[in-house]
Amino acid sequence: MEFTLDKGEARAVVVLKGQNISISCIGAGQLADLVFLGYHQGITLDRLRRFVLKCGDELFDSNEEGVLRVTSINSDADTNILYPGCRRKLYAEKFGKDKNGCRDLLASALGVPFPNLPSTINLFMDFELDCKDFSFKTRTSRVKEGDSVSFYVLKNCTVAISACPSEAGACKTEGKIEVKIQ
Numbered sequence: 001m002e003f004t005l006d007k008g009e010a011r012a013v014v015v016l017k018g019q020n021i022s023i024s025c026i027g028a029g030q031l032a033d034l035v036f037l038g039y040h041q042g043i044t045l046d047r048l049r050r051f052v053l054k055c056g057d058e059l060f061d062s063n064e065e066g067v068l069r070v071t072s073i074n075s076d077a078d079t080n081i082l083y084p085g086c087r088r089k090l091y092a093e094k095f096g097k098d099k100n101g102c103r104d105l106l107a108s109a110l111g112v113p114f115p116n117l118p119s120t121i122n123l124f125m126d127f128e129l130d131c132k133d134f135s136f137k138t139r140t141s142r143v144k145e146g147d148s149v150s151f152y153v154l155k156n157c158t159v160a161i162s163a164c165p166s167e168a169g170a171c172k173t174e175g176k177i178e179v180k181i182q
């Protein structure tokens, strides 16, 4: 299966154990968020003991079972598990805009109530870390056309992917997202 997401679009799909998911930027670099039903950010953080993903890392569900394994990251930009994904409230408060964020798009694609959406995996999203006070802030992504991240499916699940709608600030990117599942 293959599909393309324009900026501000999200789609959910059932994936089966043994399949591979490849997520690429086409046209230009483009931030994307990924989530699967049951994803648990805290358990994943505890198991990995870091928040920037590397090849071989697994993403865990609430039962502490690995669901997706990172098989490749082809990008100078980081793929991290720090942020929950952009959302209406963030756009309203930070930019005075009335628009859906990745969380709204992903919840809608998955058909789950907005408050029940897990945190997200932030593809190609760079940030700066201040190790002195353990803080972090977003910085302009180094993502470019052709960058990609791939996952191996360890357990049947429903995943959703969004092409981040951000048009301002450090998260402004202008490409499309291509998803291949096989």
Ligand SMILES: [Zn+2]
Pocket (backbone or CB within 6 Å): 033, 085, 086, 087, 101, 102, 103, 163, 164, 165, 166
């Ligand atoms: Zn977003």
